[in-house]
Amino acid sequence: MTDVDAAGARELGILIKATQAALNQRMDEALRPLGLTVAQYACLSNLHAEPGISSSELARRTFVSRQSMNVLLQALEKQGMVERAPEPGPRRERAALLTSRAQTSLAQAETAVADVLARMLTGLDPTQRDALRAGLTACRDALLDV
Amino acid sequence: MTDVDAAGARELGILIKATQAALNQRMDEALRPLGLTVAQYACLSNLHAEPGISSSELARRTFVSRQSMNVLLQALEKQGMVERAPEPGPRRERAALLTSRAQTSLAQAETAVADVLARMLTGLDPTQRDALRAGLTACRDALLDV
DNA sequence: GTTGTCATGTCAACATACTGACATCAAGTC
DNA sequence: GACTTGATGTCAGTATGTTGACATGACAAC
Numbered sequence: 001m002t003d004v005d006a007a008g009a010r011e012l013g014i015l016i017k018a019t020q021a022a023l024n025q026r027m028d029e030a031l032r033p034l035g036l037t038v039a040q041y042a043c044l045s046n047l048h049a050e051p052g053i054s055s056s057e058l059a060r061r062t063f064v065s066r067q068s069m070n071v072l073l074q075a076l077e078k079q080g081m082v083e084r085a086p087e088p089g090p091r092r093e094r095a096a097l098l099t100s101r102a103q104t105s106l107a108q109a110e111t112a113v114a115d116v117l118a119r120m121l122t123g124l125d126p127t128q129r130d131a132l133r134a135g136l137t138a139c140r141d142a143l144l145d146v
Numbered sequence: 147m148t149d150v151d152a153a154g155a156r157e158l159g160i161l162i163k164a165t166q167a168a169l170n171q172r173m174d175e176a177l178r179p180l181g182l183t184v185a186q187y188a189c190l191s192n193l194h195a196e197p198g199i200s201s202s203e204l205a206r207r208t209f210v211s212r213q214s215m216n217v218l219l220q221a222l223e224k225q226g227m228v229e230r231a232p233e234p235g236p237r238r239e240r241a242a243l244l245t246s247r248a249q250t251s252l253a254q255a256e257t258a259v260a261d262v263l264a265r266m267l268t269g270l271d272p273t274q275r276d277a278l279r280a281g282l283t284a285c286r287d288a289l290l291d292v
Numbered sequence: 293g294t295t296g297t298c299a300t301g302t303c304a305a306c307a308t309a310c311t312g313a314c315a316t317c318a319a320g321t322c
Numbered sequence: 323g324a325c326t327t328g329a330t331g332t333c334a335g336t337a338t339g340t341t342g343a344c345a346t347g348a349c350a351a352c
Contacts, residue, residue, distance in 0.1 A: 008275065009263035013169060015282045020166040021209040022289035023159060039308085056330055063167040068309050070331070092317055092330040117155035120285045128281055129154065135278030136161045139266045143168035185338085202300055214339050216301070238300045238347055 016139075023120060030112040034105060039064070040081075041113065043072055044106045047082065047098050054093030081105065162285075169266060176258040180251060185210070186227075187259065189218055190252045193228065193244050200239030227251065 027038050036044075042062045047053065059069035073096060076082045081102040085095040098106070121129060173184050182190075188208045193199065205215035219242060222228045227248040231241040244252065267275060 006260050006263075008279070009260065009267055012267070012275065012279055012282070013173075013259075013263055015279060015286065016162070016166050016169060017209065019282045019286040019289070020162050022286050023162060026289050027159075037308095054330070063163065064308095065310055066331075067311085067333090071308085088317085088330080090318060091328090094331080113159075114152050114155065116289075117152075117159055120289050121155055121158070122288045123284050124281060128277070128284075129158065131274070131277040132281030132285075133154070133158055133161060135270060135274055135281065136158070136165045138269050138274075139278075140161065140165040140168050142268045143165070143172050143262075143266050183338095200300070210338095211340060212301075213303090213341085217338085234300080234347085236348060237298090240301080 023116070026116045026119070027113055030116050031109055034109055034112065036105070036109055039072055040076060041106075041109050043069070043076065044081065044098060044102055044109070047096055048103070048106055051097050052085075052095040054089070054091075055096065056093065058096065076102075169262070172262045172265070173259055176262050177255055180254055180258065182251070182255055185218055186222060187252075187255050189215070189222065190227065190244060190248055190255070193242055194249070194252055197243050198231075198241040200235070200237075201242065202239065204242065222248075 024038055027041070031038060031041050039062065043058060046058055046061050055069050055073055056066040058073070059066040062069065064072075073082060073084065077084060080099055082096050083099060085097075088094050124132065170184055173187070177184060177187050185208065189204060192204055192207050201215050201219055202212040204219070205212040208215065210218075219228060219230065223230060226245055228242050228244055231243075234240050270278065
């Protein structure tokens with residue numbers, strides 16, 4: 001790898017961090033009026049996409065430790081947003097489900113987040129979006145496989 | 147924005163988060179043997195690129211609060227990695243500089259990080275890298291400008 | 293000169309996330 | 323059956339990061 005490649009690679013690393021930081025900040029601003037944090041939104045969104053998954057599975061999908069996800073879930077449980085099955089499943093997991101109140105809250109959150117994402121993608125035509133998706137997928141996969 | 151666009155946008159948001167999480171994890175693994183955290187590396191790297199900048203400026207460039215950067219700098223000072231000017235500048239800022247020990251430590255860190263970045267970009271030709279850079283830049287800028 | 297504004301550095305309190313450790317239970321292995 | 327392996331949930335301790343608040347000093351406006 002040449003020097004210019006190395007410099008460009010470092011720039012890309014910083015760019016990934018900067019973009020994620022900006023996106024997180026905007027999402028936080030958009031979700032705060034709804035009383036949700038970004039982590040809570042991610043939790044609810046994943047539970048909506050796949051109801052009944054366990055806390056550990058949820059942790060993996062939101063890129064946090066299962067301990068952190070557990071305290072997050074407990075907070076959401078106190079707020080009446082999720083209900084957890086009292087009876088553990090085959091692998092000791094307790095299924096989590098959204099309450100109807102969480103469904104409506106999540107719907108509002110989804111539109112707020114959609115606005116942020118639409119703003120982020122302003123100026124990128126479908127071809128460019130596909131290129132971005134392909135590039136990020138390649139980066140992620142290259143970093144993930146052991 | 148159509149439904150498929152919205153779904154694609156959400157996928158992109160998750161992809162940015164996933165890529166950044168994977169990159170951070172690999173960097174952490176690569177830097178741990180050197181006794182550096184990712185935040186510390188970012189701090190040293192920015193100080194190397196622009197010696198003498200203030201703690202607040204450093205905080206902005208590494209996407210953390212200036213309070214967090216201050217405790218980070220104090221830790222690096224205790225380790226003999228940075229020296230801070232005792233005399234504050236015109237705006238009360240205290241310039242930070244790398245010690246020679248930090249220079250050598252940073253050099254090792256740079257090669258370790260370069261390996262991670264090279265791995266990340268495996269499978270992307272220069273054209274694809276340019277497209278990725280352009281896409282991320284557009285996303286970041288669209289989210290940043292008020 | 294006085295005032296208002298802004299950025300820095302710093303202190304305190306709080307929130308969040310992580311690691312390490314342990315018990316539990318299912319499923320495979322011998 | 324006895325054993326190991328792997329995944330989950332949970333407790334405790336710690337590290338890290340954030341917000342809020344305040345004092346300080348420079349600069350511009352008046």
